[in-house]
Amino acid sequence: MKHTINELEDIVSQVRRDIVRMVHGCQSGHPGGSLGCAEFFTALYFETMNHSTDFKMDGVGEDLFFLSNGHISPVFYSVLARSGYFDVSELATFRKLNSRVQGHPTTHEGLPGIRIASGSLGQGMSVAIGAALTKKLNKDHSLVFSLHGDGELQEGQNWEAIMFAPHNKVDNLISTIDYNGQQIDGPTEKVLSLESLEAKFEAFGWHVITSSGNNMEEIVKSLEYAKSLTGKGRPILNLMSTQMGYGVDYMVGSHKWHGTAPNDEQLASALAQNKETLGDY
Amino acid sequence: MKKYTYTEKKDTRSGFGVGLHEAAKKNPNIVALTADLKGSLKMDAFEKDFPERFFQIGIAEANMIGIAAGMTIGGKIPFTGTFANFSTGRVYDQIRQSVAYSYKNVKICASHAGLTLGEDGATHQILEDIGLMKMLPGMVVINPCDYNQTKAATMAIAEYEGPVYLRFGRPSIPVFTDPDQVFEIGKAWMVNEGTDVTIIATGHMVWKAIEAGEQLAELGIDAEIINIHTIKPLDEEAILKSVQKTGCVVTCEEHNKFGGLGESVARLLSTELPSPQEFVAVNDSFGESGTPDQLMTKYGLDTINIVEAVQKVIKRKK
Helix, strand or coil: CCCCHHHHHHHHHHHHHHHHHHHHHHCCCCHHHHHHCHHHHHHHHHHHCCCCCCCCCCCCCCCEEEECCHHHHHHHHHHHHHCCCCCHHHHHHCCCCCCCCCCCCCCCCCCCCCCCCCCCCCCHHHHHHHHHHHHHHCCCCCCEEEEEECHHHHCHHHHHHHHHHHHCCCCCEEEEEEECCEECCEEHHHHCCCCCHHHHHHHHCCEEEEEECCCHHHHHHHHHHHHHCCCCCCCEEEEEECCCCCCCCCCCCCHHHCCCCCCHHHHHHHHHCCCCCCCCC | CCCCCCCCEEEHHHHHHHHHHHHHHHCCCEEEEECCCCCCCCCHHHHHHCHHHEEECCCCHHHHHHHHHHHCCCCCEEEEEEEHHHHCHHHHHHHHHHHHHCCCCCEEEEECCCHHHCCCCCCCCCCCHHHHHHCCCCCEEECCCCHHHHHHHHHHHHHCCCCEEEECCCCEEECCCCCCCCCCCCCCEEEECCCCEEEEECCCHHHHHHHHHHHHHHCCCCEEEEECCEEECCCHHHHHHHHHHHCCEEEEEEEECCCCHHHHHHHHHHHHCCCCEEEEEECCCCCCCCCHHHHHHHCCCCHHHHHHHHHHHHHCCC
């Protein structure tokens, strides 16, 4: 391992501070899903992926990551900055005019680490598959990772992609579902039930693993296990249970914090629960 | 009037198929994707000679556009192929976010555009695609006029870095342009020099504009005919120079009058050189089943419609 679990947990704590401060700073954005995926992003960028912070769009010879549910941009930006893609001071410009740190991730302003725009949901898996196919054509043995919301799976394009990847043996792809059971209008089970995602993905021909996304040690192990399953003829689906808002007690498990910013008092409470480990931006 | 002749009729989609194959021979990074229409898009030769670079996506156009966008990351140049309706309206948001906004080097190649798709009817006859695509920032929009020009355009866009919409069609039409032409994106082609009126035509309407020019010559009207194959970026210089001389313009396109080439020309002229303009285009309507010729007649896209529009616009000159 490149880092100890304690070191990774310290990074996560700082990432959570960044998320709530960014969203508080512009009084908009999506803290819930961002907080729930802090361990996943930290594991991915500090432990799992072989990648370079000397950013090149083509990413030849390195692992790539695509965020499909672009609204959890705060966690993506924080981890990109904390791992060295750009200076952490730029996080203060989140969602503000003339910023590279746009509301949703985009290549348009040239922010290092972003390879596709996302925000309009359901498009990321297709893009990840495309990048994985190009890696195969280029005889590039590095991997492609992607993250998708569970509610996002209500978008039909996902199922076109989910059908395509096993048929075409896209086995250099590890897609993760942020399985938190919440979406803007309420629990997914009430809005539009997902039923058994495990059974669905398996029926489509994916190799499905389950993981616990808010346990640092477990998510690191799960991603390592997922990597060991690549190159065997099937795409890998990591069904990752998380809690929306994890790490901030008044946000945990509630869809109400999907897209709401904390006020000053709530910010103070959130920061008190997550210690400053790497220095605030 | 300069004399144009032809010895054969061919479909523009076949020009695409040959152009794609030629481009692929030169550049190993070119890949082709289709959504279950490889035969209609004339991609069979590509698949046969470059099987590892050919991707059958199935009937899933949204996924095809997304995969194409992803494939650019790592240096591939994807050409997607399906009907114009399924290349644009069906996947507009995928093109907008994953291709145009992300500025990916994807070539969206669309056959069976317009009324001349024929018997399948309005569900398949898109007349709004030029408008949809030209509104996307950074998108190049090309509608070639015959087999040779479509082949040349296909090879040219392979060399261009950035998103492109290439529109062509199903019917066999006269082959009248130079087989060895060099296609320059954004550069108008002067079909015939004249002094009384500027006829600006794109796609299948260019041959009809030539026929109209011959009829007008017999009536003593000297028409300048310009082929605008690239609707975006528009060759503003060529258009302004011509209308400066003739004082009026008729635009011709197999597209809704709203959002097409005609509106691009009107926008240019209204700001730079206000001039009388008539539109030969579909009058805000869906199409219907019929043969291509029957449909072009019924929807006002025939040679006679261009002649009449010219006579009308000349009367409006001050």
